[in-house]
Each structure stands twice: as structure tokens, then as C-alpha cells.
Amino acid sequence: xxxxxxxxxxxxxxxxxxxxxxxxxxxxxxxxxxxxxxxxxxxxxxxxxxxxxxxxxxxxxxxxxxxxxxxxxxxxxxxxxxxxxxxxxxxxxxxxxxxxxxxxxxxxxxxxxxxxxxxxxxxxxxxxxxxxxxxxxxxxxxxxxxxxxxxx
Amino acid sequence: xxxxxxxxxxxxxxxxxxxxxxxxxxxxxxxxxxxxxxxxxxxxxxxxxxxxxxxxxxxxxxxxxxxxxxxxxxxxxxxxxxxxxxxxxxxxxxxxxxxxxxxxxxxxxxxxxxxxxxxxxxxxxxxxxxxxxxxxxxxxxxxxxxxxxxxxxxxxxxxxxxxxxxxxxxxxxxxxxxxxxxxxxxxxxxxxxxxxxxxxxxxxxxxxxxxxxxxxxxxxxxxxxxxxxxxxxxxxxxxxxxxxxxxxxxxxxxxxxxxxxxxxxxxxxxxxxxxxxxxxxxxxxxxxxxxxxxxxxxxxxxxxxxxxxxxxxxxxxxxxxxxxxxxxxxxxxxxxxxxxxxxxxxxxxxxxxxxxxxxxxxxxxxxxxxxxxxxxxxxxxxxxxxxxxxxxxxxxxxxxxxxxxxxxxxxxxxxxxxxxxxxxxxxxxxxxxxxxxxxxxxxxxxxxxxxxxxxxxxxxxxxxxxxxxxxxxxxxxxxxxxxxxxxxxxxxxxxxxxxxxxxxxxxxxxxxxxxxxxxxxxxxxxxxxxxxxxxxxxxxxxxxxxxxxxxxxxxxxxxxxxxxxxxxxxxxxxxxxxxxxxxxxxxxxxxxxxxxxxxxxxxxxxxxxxxxxxxxxxxxxxxxxxxxxxxxxxxxxxxxxxxxxxxxxxxxxxxxxxxxxxxxxxxxxxxxxxxxxxxxxxxxxxxxxxxxxxxxxxxxxxxxxxxxxxxxxxxxxxxxxx
Numbered sequence: 036x037x038x039x040x041x042x043x044x045x046x047x048x049x050x051x052x053x054x055x056x057x058x059x060x061x062x063x064x065x066x067x068x069x070x071x072x073x074x075x076x077x078x079x080x081x082x083x084x085x086x087x088x089x090x091x092x093x094x095x096x097x098x099x100x101x102x103x104x105x106x107x108x109x110x111x112x113x114x115x116x117x118x119x120x121x122x123x124x125x126x127x128x129x130x131x132x133x134x135x136x137x138x139x140x141x142x143x144x145x146x147x148x149x150x151x152x153x154x155x156x157x158x159x160x161x162x163x164x165x166x167x168x169x170x171x172x173x174x175x176x177x178x179x180x181x182x183x184x185x186x187x
Numbered sequence: 188x189x190x191x192x193x194x195x196x197x198x199x200x201x202x203x204x205x206x207x208x209x210x211x212x213x214x215x216x217x218x219x220x221x222x223x224x225x226x227x228x229x230x231x232x233x234x235x236x237x238x239x240x241x242x243x244x245x246x247x248x249x250x251x252x253x254x255x256x257x258x259x260x261x262x263x264x265x266x267x268x269x270x271x272x273x274x275x276x277x278x279x280x281x282x283x284x285x286x287x288x289x290x291x292x293x294x295x296x297x298x299x300x301x302x303x304x305x306x307x308x309x310x311x312x313x314x315x316x317x318x319x320x321x322x323x324x325x326x327x328x329x330x331x332x333x334x335x336x337x338x339x340x341x342x343x344x345x346x347x348x349x350x351x352x353x354x355x356x357x358x359x360x361x362x363x364x365x366x367x368x369x370x371x372x373x374x375x376x377x378x379x380x381x382x383x384x385x386x387x388x389x390x391x392x393x394x395x396x397x398x399x400x401x402x403x404x405x406x407x408x409x410x411x412x413x414x415x416x417x418x419x420x421x422x423x424x425x426x427x428x429x430x431x432x433x434x435x436x437x438x439x440x441x442x443x444x445x446x447x448x449x450x451x452x453x454x455x456x457x458x459x460x461x462x463x464x465x466x467x468x469x470x471x472x473x474x475x476x477x478x479x480x481x482x483x484x485x486x487x488x489x490x491x492x493x494x495x496x497x498x499x500x501x502x503x504x505x506x507x508x509x510x511x512x513x514x515x516x517x518x519x520x521x522x523x524x525x526x527x528x529x530x531x532x533x534x535x536x537x538x539x540x541x542x543x544x545x546x547x548x549x550x551x552x553x554x555x556x557x558x559x560x561x562x563x564x565x566x567x568x569x570x571x572x573x574x575x576x577x578x579x580x581x582x583x584x585x586x587x588x589x590x591x592x593x594x595x596x597x598x599x600x601x602x603x604x605x606x607x608x609x610x611x612x613x614x615x616x617x618x619x620x621x622x623x624x625x626x627x628x629x630x631x632x633x634x635x636x637x638x639x640x641x642x643x644x645x646x647x648x649x650x651x652x653x654x655x656x657x658x659x660x661x662x663x664x665x666x667x668x669x670x671x672x673x674x675x676x677x678x679x680x681x682x683x684x685x686x687x688x689x690x691x692x693x694x695x696x697x698x699x700x701x702x703x704x705x706x707x708x709x710x711x712x713x714x715x716x717x718x719x720x721x722x723x724x725x726x727x728x729x730x731x732x733x734x735x736x737x738x739x740x741x742x743x744x745x746x747x748x749x750x751x752x753x754x755x756x757x758x759x760x761x762x763x764x765x766x767x768x769x770x771x772x773x774x775x776x777x778x779x780x781x782x783x784x785x786x787x788x789x790x791x792x793x794x795x796x797x798x799x800x801x802x803x804x805x806x807x808x809x810x811x812x813x814x815x816x817x818x819x820x821x822x823x824x825x826x827x828x829x830x831x832x833x834x835x836x837x838x839x840x841x842x843x844x845x846x847x848x849x850x851x852x853x854x855x856x857x858x859x860x861x862x863x864x865x866x867x868x869x870x871x872x873x874x875x876x877x878x879x880x881x882x883x884x885x886x887x888x889x890x891x892x893x894x895x896x897x898x899x900x901x902x903x904x905x906x907x908x909x
Contacts, residue, residue, distance in 0.1 A: 053290050060289060069207035070200020072417070074368045075450040079839035082368060110200035118199060126194040129804035132812065133645025134197030135368035135417030141198060164848040167839065169368045169418050170645050171815035172808050173850045 040102045042066060043112025052099050059083045059094035061102070062109060070110040070138050074167070081166035082135060084142040085109045091146045110138035113145060121145045121183045130179035132170035140166050144180050153184055189664045191650045191805060193415070193643065202415045205386040206372040206447055213374070214243055216433055216446035217292035219282030219299050220456060221274045224308035224522040224832025225490070228272040228281060232300035236284055239298060241291035243440055246283040247299075248272045252435035257400035257426070261621070261681060265397050265425045266525065268432060274303065275490040276524050277832040278455025283432045285444060308522040310832045312462050312487045315519035319485050320492070322516040325500040331516040333504070335570035343468075343513035346479035350470025354547045358467065359899040360536035360882075361825025362487065363460040364453065364837075365529050366844060367644075369417020371457055372447035373430040375437040381408045382438070386430045387416035388423045390681040392640040395674035397426040398434055414672040419644035421529040422457055424683055454837030458527035459826060461487040461496040463536045467503075467544035470511075475552050475559045477509040482541065487526065488518045494526040501533025502541045505568040505768070506615055512569045522832050528683070530816060531875040534616050535882070539820070539900055542612035542883030547896065556611050556887065557584050557593060557772075568766055576765035576864040579796040580613065583772035583858055587611075587794035590856065591774040596891065605778040607789075608892025612880030614771035616685060618798070618862065618871040622757035623690035624677035627656060627698045628749050629706055633727065633739030635660055638670035639691055641679030646874060647805030648687050654801060655692050655868065659699030662727040677753050685769070685872025688801055690756065692868030698754020705750040706738050716744040756866075765864055769871045771795040773814070773880040777888040784907040788818050788885060792854040798871035799861035810877040811853045817881020819845050825901045843901075 038061065039048045049065040057076075062068045062085070071094055072082040078093040085094045086108040087101075113119045118126065121144050131137050140163065147154060147162040154162065159180045160173075168176065196202040221228075233245045246252050246269055254267035268280040282299055286292035309315060322331040340346050347353060373386035382404065388394040388411070395411035402409070416423065433446035448456055463486050470479035482503035486496040499514035529535075549556040561581055567574040588594070593609065600607035628636040637656035643649045652669035660667070670676060680690060703724045710717045710729045717731040728735045742750065761767075775791040793814050800806045823843040827835040836842050861869025882900050889907070890896050897906045 053288065056288075056290050063207075064209060064289065067209075068200075069203070069209075072204075072368070073206075073447075074370065074417075075839040077450070077838060077840055080368065110198075114199070118195065122198040125198045126190060129191050129194065129808060131191060131194045131197045132647075132808055133368065133416060133418040134193065134202055135204065137197050138200050160847040160850075164846045167368065167844060167846060169366055169420070169844060170808070171812045171819070171845060171850070173815065173845075173847045174811050174853050175804075175808055176847065 036100060038099055038103050040104065041106045042068065043108055054100060056099045057095050058097040058099045058102050061099035062094060068109050068111050072135050072138060074135065081139040081143060084139040086142065091142055110141055113141060119145065120186045121148065124179040124183035124186060128175050128179040128182055130172060130175040132172045136166060136168045140176060144183060148184055148187060152187065189650065189654060191647055192653055192669065193649050204369055204415045204417050205374060205413060206445065208374045208385045209445065210376050210443040213443045213445050214285055214287055214440065215289040215292045216283055216285045216436055216444050217296045218280045218428060218432065218448060218452060218456060219284065219296050220452060221277060221279040221281045223274055223303050223305050224277040224310060226274050226303045226305040228274060228301055229304050230302040231282065235298040236295045239295035241287035242284060242295045244285045244436060246436065248281065252432060252439060254401045254431055254435055255403055257397040259393060259396060262393065262425055267401050268428045276455065276522050278452065278524060280428045280456050283436060285436050285440060308832045310521055310523060310828055310830055312464060312485065312519050312521065315521060316464060316485055319517035319519045322495040322518045325497055329500060333514050335512040337510035340511055343479055343481050343511055346511035347468055347470045347481065350478045351473045352471045352548065352551050354467065354469045354544050354551060356467055356544055356547060356898055358465045358540035358543055360463045360539055361901060362462040362828060363529060363824055364826055364842065365420040365422030366842065367418030367420055367422055370448045370450055370453050371423065371427040371429050373433040374443060374445045375434040376443040377438050382434055384409065384411045384430060384434055386411065387413050388426065389419045389642050389644055389683050391642060391672050391674040392678040393681055394426050398430060401431055402434060411674040412672060413642050416642050416644040421527060421532065421683060424681060425527065428456055451838050454826065454834050455524045458525040460529035461526045463496050463498050465498055465540035467540050469544055469548050471548055471552065475554045475562050477507055477563050479511040480507065480509045481513045483515045485517045485519055487521050487523060489525055490520050490522050492518055492520050494528060496536060497533035498537030498540065502537035506541065506565065506613060507563040508565040509569055523828055531616055531878045534875065534879045535820065538612065538614065538880045539882040542880050543886050543898065546887040546890065557588050560584060560613050571766060573764065573766040576767050577860050577862040578770055579858045579860055580770040580772065583770060583794040583796055586856065586858065587772040587774050587792055591792045593774065604781045606781055606892040608777050608888040610775050610884040610888030610891055612773045612884040612887065614773055614876050614879035615768050616876035616879055618767035618769055618865050619684045620686045620689040620693060620758055620866055621680040623680050623694045624753055624755045625691055625694040625698050626677045626751060626753045627695065627702045628751040629702055629738045629742065630749050631739050631742040633737050634666045634668060635662065636668045636670055637695065638676045639679030640674050640676040641671055641687065642682045643671055644682050646682060646687065646809060647802055648682060650805060651688055651801050652691055655695045659695050660727065661725060685874045688870045689866045689868065689872055692870055693756035693866045694754040696867040697756055698752050701752035701754060702750060705752055706741060709745050709747055709750055710741045714745055716741050761864060767865045769795065769797040769876045771876050773884040775884045775888050777885055777892055779889060779892045779907060784904045786822055786889060786902060788822065789851050793877060794856045794858065795876060796858045796860060797873050797876060799869035800857050800859060801870050806873055807855050809873045810855045813874065813877025814853055814881055815845055815850055816878040818885065821882035821885035821900050821902060823901055
């Protein structure tokens with residue numbers, strides 16, 4: 036089937052998409068956007084988090100066909116030019132190690148701060164509990180989220 | 188402080204990991220794995236697979252891709268898939284389906300019908316303890332069974348019997364998987380008989396060498412690229428099945444092949460940290476001085492024995508002063524997934540046993556556990572002459588105790604429904620380095636490049652390369668570009684064993700003077716800016732009397748594109764003069780819920796003596812991450828293998844690792860004593876020591892809180908029910 040969707044503000048389409056194919060696969064393999072990562076394919080790790088019509092979803096659990104006619108934002112489209120304040124805070128605080136979970140953390144963090152501009156530490160920890168980091172850089176990530184909240 | 192140079196790329200989604208490359212014409216491979224743990228494949232029916240849409244090829248042991256077993260001095264043999272019909276563990280790769288799209292390959296792979304001649308599988312470490320085998324010699328070449336006895340002492344049993352206070356306890360640690368966020372994967376492209384392989388590993392030159400051997404091609408015809416690696420922790424030292432099968436299939440089909448393991452496959456088709464059982468017997472005099480230490484270890488290993496977790500040799504062999512020491516290391520071959528080194532191999536599970544036992548001894552003596560450790564601190568490994576080069580463990584403990592509020596531990600601590608306890612443990616990890624070559628290039632635009640093949644699996648090595656280059660050339664780090672993760676660069680070896688910083692730093696310390704000499708030769712040579720004059724180099728400039736020029740100006744004046752030199756280094760004479768280790772003191776506070784028995788780590792501190800700290804931010808990240816790995820080992824993770832050999836929890840829904848909500852404050856401090864006896868830059872490595880001792884500190888804190896001694900990790904609720 037053909038899917039047509041808006042990705043990072045740009046109208047995109049893909050042909051010959053199989054019905055069972057995930058949005059994550061379509062983004063990475065068909066649309067040239069490998070920023071979202073595939074680490075578990077079961078919605079447990081949050082590495083593939085994107086926004087679907089503004090709501091964070093695990094792109095591995097969304098069928099590509101479900102994105103028909105909808106708006107998708109990936110880590111590549113998180114900022115307009117340069118880096119978003121959330122990305123900037125992760126750079127500044129060194130909240131990046133191997134970097135494979137980072138796109139997902141950025142998407143979850145921005146979503147958190149959009150909903151709650153000044154979250155408490157327990158609220159941050161809870162909001163990011165759906166994102167796994169095996170380098171377990173959780174302390175620096177918390178620093179970065181606090182910094183991003185302060186800078187926005 | 189310089190930012191991590193990889194951070195902007197990683198936060199913008201622009202960093203390209205192995206699987207992020209999709210060359211034109213790429214096809215997709217999917218690995219088929221065994222559904223029994225032991226037996227022989229008698230037939231594989233792949234007719235339906237071949238007929239499935241988009242399928243290009245099906246490879247099986249009956250129709251294999253030819254692969255030879257690679258052998259390397261550092262890694263030994265690396266297993267290559269599909270070369271025979273033997274199955275020795277559940278989840279073993281037994282087939283490879285390649286199709287036009289990933290979903291076609293996966294769908295078709297489900298149609299493979301495998302017929303097995305099933306044999307009984309040995310999967311229980313406990314059941315195998317009685318007929319365990321001696322392990323091979325340790326990394327240092329020491330035999331699995333080793334004794335150091337004082338003059339006149341007949342046996343370790345005699346020494347134990349003569350001790351005033353004794354502890355005798357047995358501890359267990361679980362099988363673990365590295366579970367790096369990036370599943371093992373590869374994209375393989377052949378062009379004119381040359382292979383380019385994009386695949387995250389711990390050493391691009393090692394990867395290329397293994398692939399060249401396996402594929403029987405000249406090493407120069409294989410280029411391995413891993414500019415970004417999504418975590419490794421020891422699990423990406425050996426080249427993996429995706430790389431071998433992807434590369435061989437791409438050659439066979441004449442198309443680029445992309446192959447990745449699913450998360451479930453990562454748990455079986457890569458490798459794991461073995462499970463261990465360890466018996467500790469410690470004897471001490473009434474003042475708490477050790478009189479005898481016996482550490483007997485059993486490790487699971489593969490059916491044809493491979494890696495064994497060296498828990499006795501990694502800890503009791505070296506950590507404490509004792510006149511009588513006896514260690515053994517045995518292995519139990521099982522039909523379980525391959526075993527390999529994982530973050531602090533030996534030390535991490537070994538320290539759970541030794542440091543728990545030391546806590547039990549402190550309790551038996553009625554002594555402060557910190558004081559017990561200070562009293563038994565070694566100046567050299569027992570029975571060896573070579574003293575530690577630079578040891579400040581005492582300072583780690585005294586500083587840590589003060590900062591943590593250790594003196595408060597005597598108070599009865601109950602906070603609402605939570606029982607509060609404190610625990611501590613020693614951490615040690617050997618200071619190592621590997622042979623390493625780094626190329627340094629000065630360029631006409633006044634920038635420099637520091638290049639080595641290697642890998643940065645998230646440690647910050649890329650940033651460290653720039654910092655060392657800047658320091659050695661006396662120019663700002665912003666002007667030093669690091670090139671890393673390409674096997675065509677000078678061989679940087681493996682990012683593993685906490686060696687990389689010391690290894691590259693030592694090579695740069697050799698290469699920088701050489702490239703400066705080459706620059707001076709250009710400046711003073713025929714046609715040079717300072718032809719025939721006396722010059723000196725400082726701060727990126729060449730100085731002649733009354734005159735100076737930047738190195739870029741010198742190169743431009745001479746019409747040179749660059750000057751370059753390669754620095755090489757390897758462990759040498761220092762190994763005959765001292766013993767080398769990093770040291771640390773771990774402290775933690777846990778809360779155990781009075782009714783539910785839930786354990787929460789509520790506060791932890793690690794103080795480390797790891798030589799010079801090169802990049803504060805990356806160093807703290809490494810240490811904090813390692814400490815949280817210790818929390819994970821103590822309270823979360825363990826791969827449960829069923830009697831059939833099937834992992835019961837081999838995915839991210841059920842193999843537990845901590846998330847943000849599991850981790851409260853983690854505090855890190857360093858005592859900063861550069862160890863220039865070990866290497867010229869004085870850094871000893873941080874990646875592994877941070878995990879060591881944490882699980883024991885937590886178990887000791889649980890005992891402090893509840894009076895219940897748990898001798899098996901991970902600790903679960905049932906362990907604490909009264």
C-alpha cells in the first residue's frame with residue numbers, strides 16, 4: 036500500500052508498504068530518518084519515541100499505515116534550526132553516553148516539559164521511566180532535564 | 188570544560204550507527220534460531236521459505252555460507268554460525284533468510300521447519316557442581332588452583348582452623364546479558380572484491396581482522412566502520428553472527444545486506460556473563476587481621492568450555508593481605524548461550540562474594556566494616572613481590588565515610604514503614620593497557636587530527652583523544668579533530684578492560700614529539716620558513732630567534748598538505764616493577780519496606796582512586812553508570828534459564844534493568860593521584876571498577892536494615908520475607 040504522511044513538517048509518501056510494517060521501519064528504512072532507534076520492538080525501551088499528531092508513541096508499536104494522513108515528528112525534527120533547548124541541555128550536561136537511547140529521552144523530555152514546565156525530580160524520574168539507558172546515565176539525564184526546564 | 192564532542196551529533200539524531208546506513212539495493216537478513224538446547228539438526232525444510240514473497244536466499248547448515256573460524260591473540264577463537272548441525276544451546280543461530288525487505292525475511296523465516304534429534308540438555312549450574320572441571324589458567328597464566336601458605340602451615344584448612352574468628356558462606360550470582368541498547372547488527376557492502384562493514388563493535392581493526400579470516404580474504408580488503416557504537420560492555424568484542432552472515436551473504440548475492448538481531452535474539456545469539464557459585468572461608472585474629480582466606484569458585488560455561496568468570500582470581504587473589512590464601516576456579520559446561528567477558532569480568536560477581544563475606548566477618552568480630560578493610564589493605568598481592576604502584580584506598584574509605592555520614596550507621600533507623608541500612612564494600616580493578624597506535628597529523632589550517640581505529644562505545648574516548656592531542660601539542664582541544672572507528676586507521680585495539688584511555692594516551696605521548704620533530708624539520712629544512720635556523724615548538728607555534736609562526740603557517744610556507752607521525756605503545760618494563768590496580772570505596776543506603784519487603788537503594792557514594800581523571804564529565808558518567816550497573820546486579824537483573832535451556836525472561840519486558848525512577852542520588856568523588864608509573868598520562872581507566880563491590884554494599888546494607896543476610900543476587904522479595 037501507499038502511505039502519505041507529514042514528517043517533520045514535510046509531506047512524505049512511501050510505496051509498497053506492507054500492512055504489518057511498523058512506523059519505525061518506515062521512518063528508518065523508507066524515509067531516510069534513522070535517528071529513531073530500534074532496541075526492543077516491544078515498546079519497553081522508548082528508544083523509538085516519536086510524536087504522532089503531537090502525542091509521544093513508540094514507533095515500533097505503531098503500524099506505518101496508522102500514520103496515514105497524520106503528522107509525525109522525529110528527533111531529526113525536534114528543533115527548527117540548531118538544537119532545541121532540550122537537546123542543548125543534554126549536550127551541556129553531558130547526558131549522552133553511547134547515545135542510542137538519547138533520541139527517545141529527548142522526545143520524552145520535551146513532551147514532559149511541554150506538559151509541565153517545572154517538574155519536580157520525582158516527576159521527572161517517573162516521566163522518563165519508560166526510557167531505558169543501559170549506560171545508565173540517569174543522573175546526568177536528570178541534570179539535563181532540570182537545565183532544560185530552567186532554560187526554556 | 189570541553190563538551191563531549193559526540194554530543195551534538197547524538198542529540199540531533201545525526202550520529203550514524205551501524206544499522207543507520209542503507210546503501211542502494213540493500214536487502215535484509217533475518218537469523219533463524221534453534222528451539223532446543225542440545226541435539227543435532229537432522230533436516231531443515233526450507234521449500235516454503237524459498238517460495239515466500241521477496242526471498243532471495245536461505246542459508247542453513249545443509250546449505251551454508253562458507254566461514255572459517257577466526258583466531259586472534261586477544262580474543263582467541265570466535266564462533267561462526269551454520270558450519271555444522273550440532274545444537275548446543277537454545278536460541279543458537281541455525282539459519283539465515285535474506286529477502287528484499289526486513290518483514291519479508293522475518294515472515295519467511297517463520298516458515299523454516301527444523302527437525303532435531305534431541306538429546307538431554309544440561310542447563311543447571313547447581314546440578315553440575317559435583318562434577319565440575321578445573322578452569323583453564325587465568326589471564327595472568329596462573330593455574331586455577333593456587334595456594335600461598337605461610338612457613339610451617341600445612342594446609343589452608345589448618346590455617347582456618349587455627350583462626351580465632353571464622354566465616355564460611357556460599358554466594359551465588361545470576362547469568363547476565365550485556366543488553367547494550369544497540370542490538371548486534373551489520374550492514375555489509377562488497378565492491379570490487381572489497382568488503383565495507385558497518386557494525387558496532389569494541390574495536391574496528393579487530394572486527395576487520397576477524398571478518399577477513401572468516402571470509403578468507405586479504406585483511407586489506409576488509410574495512411570495518413564503527414564511528415558510533417550503541418553500547419557494548421564486553422558484548423561486542425567478538426564479531427557477531429550478523430556481521431559474519433551479513434558479509435558472507437552479501438558476497439554470495441552481490442547485494443548489500445543489512446542484518447540485525449532482535450532483542451530476544453541478543454539474549455541467546457550473542458553471549459552472556461556466566462552464573463557463579465562461590466564459597467568463601469575467611470579466618471581472622473581477634474583484631475580483625477586476616478589469617479586465612481579461601482575462595483572456591485564455580486562458573487557456568489558453554490558445552491565446549493569457553494569463557495569462565497574468574498571470580499577467585501579477580502578478587503581474593505589480590506585484594507587483601509593474608510598469610511594464607513587458597514583459591515580455586517572450576518567450571519561447569521552447560522547447554523546455555525555462549526559466555527564472554529562483561530563489565531568487570533570476575534571482579535563484579537567475585538566482589539559480591541568476597542565483600543559480603545568481609546561484612547559477615549565484620550559482624551562476627553563486632554568491628555566497623557570500614558575499619559576491617561583498612562586493617563587488611565594490601566601493599567602487594569599476597570605472595571607477589573611487586574607492590575601496588577599507587578594505592579590510596581585508605582583515603583577513599585576515610586573520605587567516603589565522612590562524606591556519606593557512615594558514623595551515623597549505629598542509630599536504629601526506621602523511617603515510617605521503611606527500614607534503613609548502610610553498607611560498604613571495596614572496589615578494585617586491575618590497571619591494564621593494550622598495544623595501540625595513534626596517528627597525529629598537523630594541517631595547514633592550524634588544526635590537528637588524532638586518529639586510531641578502535642571504538643568509542645559511549646565511554647567518551649573520542650573526546651579524550653582530542654584532549655590528549657591538544658595537551659601533547661599544546662593547542663586548544665577545539666582545534667584537534669578525533670578520527671575513530673575505522674579499521675583503516677592505525678590499530679587502536681579494543682575498547683575494553685578499562686584500557687582505552689591509558690592506551691591511546693600512551694601512544695599520543697610518543698606520537699606528538701615525533702610529529703613536532705617532523706614539523707621542525709619542515710620549518711628548518713630547504714625552503715622552510717626558518718631554513719637553517721635554531722627553532723623550538725611551543726603552543727602550536729614554531730619559534731626562531733625574534734620570530735615565530737603557527738604550524739599552519741610553517742606548512743603553508745613549505746607547500747605541505749600535512750605532517751604526520753604515528754605513535755605506538757604497549758605494556759612494557761613497568762610490568763616487572765609494580766602491580767597496578769585502581770581502587771575504590773562504595774557506600775550505599777537502602778530502604779526495605781517493612782511490610783512488602785521491597786528494597787530501594789536510596790543513596791550511594793563511590794570514591795575512586797583511578798589515577799588521573801582526564802575528562803571530568805565523561806569520567807563521572809562512566810562511574811555513575813557502573814555504580815548503577817551494580818544496583819542492577821543486586822536488585823534487578825538476572826537471566827533465568829529454564830530446565831529446557833530456554834531463557835524465561837530474554838526480552839526487555841522481563842529482563843529487568845533500572846530506569847530513572849529506580850535510581851536516586853548517586854554521588855561520586857575522586858582522589859586524584861596520577862599514576863605515571865603505569866603510563867605517561869597517569870590515567871588508569873574507569874569503566875569497570877565502578878560496578879565492583881556495589882552489589883555487596885547493597886546486600887550488606889540490606890543486612891544492616893533487616894538482619895537478613897542474602898547470599899544470592901539479584902535479591903528478590905522472597906529473600907526478605909520473615
